[in-house]
Amino acid sequence: MEKYLNAFGDAFMGSVQWTWKSIIFDVPWYTNYFWGLTAISLVVWLLEIGFPWRKNQSIFRKDFWLDAFYMYFNFFLFAIAISGFYKVLGLAFKDLGIASDSLTLLSISGYPMWLQLLIFFIILDFVQWFTHILLHKYPVLWNFHKVHHSVKEMGFAAHLRYHWMENILYKPLKTLGVMVLGGFEPEQAFIVHFVAIGIGHLNHANIKLSYGPLKYIFNNPVMHLYHHAYTLPKGSFGVNFGISLSLWDYIFKTNYIPEDSGTIELGFPGDENFPQDFVHQNIYGFGKPKNE
Numbered sequence: 001m002e003k004y005l006n007a008f009g010d011a012f013m014g015s016v017q018w019t020w021k022s023i024i025f026d027v028p029w030y031t032n033y034f035w036g037l038t039a040i041s042l043v044v045w046l047l048e049i050g051f052p053w054r055k056n057q058s059i060f061r062k063d064f065w066l067d068a069f070y071m072y073f074n075f076f077l078f079a080i081a082i083s084g085f086y087k088v089l090g091l092a093f094k095d096l097g098i099a100s101d102s103l104t105l106l107s108i109s110g111y112p113m114w115l116q117l118l119i120f121f122i123i124l125d126f127v128q129w130f131t132h133i134l135l136h137k138y139p140v141l142w143n144f145h146k147v148h149h150s151v152k153e154m155g156f157a158a159h160l161r162y163h164w165m166e167n168i169l170y171k172p173l174k175t176l177g178v179m180v181l182g183g184f185e186p187e188q189a190f191i192v193h194f195v196a197i198g199i200g201h202l203n204h205a206n207i208k209l210s211y212g213p214l215k216y217i218f219n220n221p222v223m224h225l226y227h228h229a230y231t232l233p234k235g236s237f238g239v240n241f242g243i244s245l246s247l248w249d250y251i252f253k254t255n256y257i258p259e260d261s262g263t264i265e266l267g268f269p270g271d272e273n274f275p276q277d278f279v280h281q282n283i284y285g286f287g288k289p290k291n292e
Contacts, residue, residue, distance in 0.1 A: 019076050030190045037075055037197060044156040044201040053208040053221070053262045057153055061206070066278060067157035073278075074160045074167065106180065116186040121195070121244070124174055128243040131173050133254075136238035141169070143285035149228060150274045150281070152266050154221075159200040164282055199244045208262060219246045222260045230265040 021027045022034040049059055108116045135145040147163040186192075202209060203224040210222045219242040227240040239256035242249050249255040275281045 033193070034076065036194055037071065040194070040198050040201055041071065041156060044198075044205050044207075048156060048206045051207055053206050054154075057155075057206055061153040061155050063151065063153070063161075064155065064157065067151070067155065067161045069278060070161040071157050071159070074162060074164070108186070113186065113188055117188055117192055120186050120189060121192045123180065124192070125196075125243055125245045126248060127173050128170065129241055129245070129248045131170055132241045132243065133238070135166070135169070136241070140285075142237075144169075146268065146271075146274060147281045147284065149266075149268050150271055151228060152271075154204055154206060154225060154228060154266060156201040156205040158204040159197075163285060165285065196244050208260070210260070215246060216250055217245060217247050219244055222262070223249075223255070223257055225262060225264065225266075226256055226258070228266045230267045230269070230271075 018027065019034065022032045025032070025035070106119070108119050111119070135141045144163040144165040148158075148161055148166075151158045151161060199219065203219050203221055205221055207221055210220050211218055215223065219240075223240050223242070223246055227238065229239075232239060233256060236256075239254055240246070240249055241254055246255070275284055
């Protein structure tokens with residue numbers, strides 16, 4: 001037990017120290033996700049201001065500051081809080097004889113770096129797309145995912161507005177994706193992570209982009225807006241589940257873009273009763289609300 005407690009403490013403090021070092025620029029620039037996230041956010045926000053799709057939407061749209069807080073909470077504060085748990089879990093797997101390469105289906109360590117990054121990007125994106133479908137399909141998971149869909153005016157910071165339980169759901173499945181690749185994460189994986197942040201921010205931004213023929217490969221603001229639509233096609237539990245890539249939706253026929261005015265209502269039936277503040281949104285899902 002002492003071994004696990006020490007591992008938890010070491011991982012927790014390591015995450016705290018790394019985040020602080022990131023803030024004061026005491027880490028290599030390419031691993032500085034704090035200022036990387038901040039820089040990407042500012043760039044996309046400036047694009048929203050300069051080229052707004054919905055011109056009547058305020059620069060400081062509804063829930064702008066709430067979503068900004070979610071960005072840093074989910075990307076850093078919660079990551080710190082949960083880091084010890086995953087360290088202990090990894091140690092427990094090791095003690096049980098479950099190695100990081102136990103589920104290897106494809107070892108990419110010998111491939112050229114560009115191919116490693118491409119495969120890593122595609123595998124992780126598919127895992128997240130599949131997880132995203134589960135969040136919509138099963139009511140117990142959908143209750144947590146409602147936080148993300150409670151956005152009523154779309155903007156870049158809505159990208160990282162989600163219930164903390166989604167970290168619990170996504171992280172193990174993303175780890176499973178890495179294990180499929182032999183437990184190997186490419187040395188230059190920071191490129192993939194920064195690209196994913198950029199695409200995610202753009203998908204939620206108040207900018208009209210569809211990328212022409214590339215819309216069949218990359219997710220985009222026009223496509224993703226309909227993922228957040230209040231009114232969905234009859235009999236559907238969701239559409240346009242893509243994270244960075246749209247191709248999974250086109251392959252599995254979950255794509256839906258009836259028009260591109262950008263003026264549709266966002267949210268979900270009953271969202272008028274959904275909590276408006278951070279604390280109550282993040283305890284939502286643990287039990288049936290009284291007003292439902």
